[in-house]
Amino acid sequence: MKLRHMAFALFALPFSAAVLAEEVACPDLAKAVQVGTCPSEEELQFTFGGYCSDNARMYEWQEEQVCTNYPLYRKLKNVALWEVKGGDFQGYVSCDLPREQVAAAKPLKIAVAIKGKLTRVVCSYSDGVSFAYRTKAKCKVEGSGDCAANPAGCKASCE
Numbered sequence: 001m002k003l004r005h006m007a008f009a010l011f012a013l014p015f016s017a018a019v020l021a022e023e024v025a026c027p028d029l030a031k032a033v034q035v036g037t038c039p040s041e042e043e044l045q046f047t048f049g050g051y052c053s054d055n056a057r058m059y060e061w062q063e064e065q066v067c068t069n070y071p072l073y074r075k076l077k078n079v080a081l082w083e084v085k086g087g088d089f090q091g092y093v094s095c096d097l098p099r100e101q102v103a104a105a106k107p108l109k110i111a112v113a114i115k116g117k118l119t120r121v122v123c124s125y126s127d128g129v130s131f132a133y134r135t136k137a138k139c140k141v142e143g144s145g146d147c148a149a150n151p152a153g154c155k156a157s158c159e
Contacts, residue, residue, distance in 0.1 A: 024133055025155045026107035026123035026147060027084040032131070036081030038095035048073050084131060089123070091131035105129055107147035107154050112139045121156045123147075 039047075052067030066073045079092040082102070093102055105125035113120045121133040139158035147154035 022137065022158045023155055024121050024139065024158055026110055027089045027131060029084065029105045029125065029129070029131075030103040032082050032084045032089075032102060034080050034082050034093070034099070036092075038080045039078060044074050044077060045070075047077065082131070089131040089133050091129060093129055094127070097127055097129070101127065102129060107151070109147055110141055110145045110154050110156060112141055112156055119158070121158070123154075 048067075048070055052073065066076055075094070078095045080095055081090060082093045083090045105127060107123050107125055109124040111122050111124070113122060117136055119135050119137060119139045121135070121139050122130055123132070124130045135158055137158040139156045142155045142157055143150060143153040145154075
């Protein structure tokens with residue numbers, strides 16, 4: 001009897017993997033919530049002087065030097081963490097964007113990026129907003145990834 005159960009389990013194994021495939025769609029940002037705090041102007045000015053003097057070499061790759069241009073530094077660092085669906089999708093959003101503008105944003109593009117064993121499903125919205133879903137599963141975009149042209153096809157499948 002145990003042999004029969006083991007044979008069934010081995011037979012069912014390839015089919016169970018296919019059933020475990022998960023569909024990941026770009027979230028509706030009307031359901032997004034800000035979970036991090038925005039830095040104050042005083043904090044940004046303080047870190048511009050302190051952080052940039054110690055770590056300016058980290059920004060040398062940029063065409064415009066973040067550590068010599070305060071408005072550029074402020075744009076880069078004046079962000080707060082937001083999340084959707086209990087933290088499944090997360091993104092750093094500019095503190096200069098009003099909540100209503102973030103909530104109204106529609107997905108423009110979906111892409112998959114792989115780094116080591118981690119996969120990121122990245123949804124890009126207007127105003128430079130992007131939210132990412134991180135997983136160890138292998139994911140691929142369904143279709144072209146152009147959410148503006150095909151909102152229903154703005155998905156990735158992960159196995």
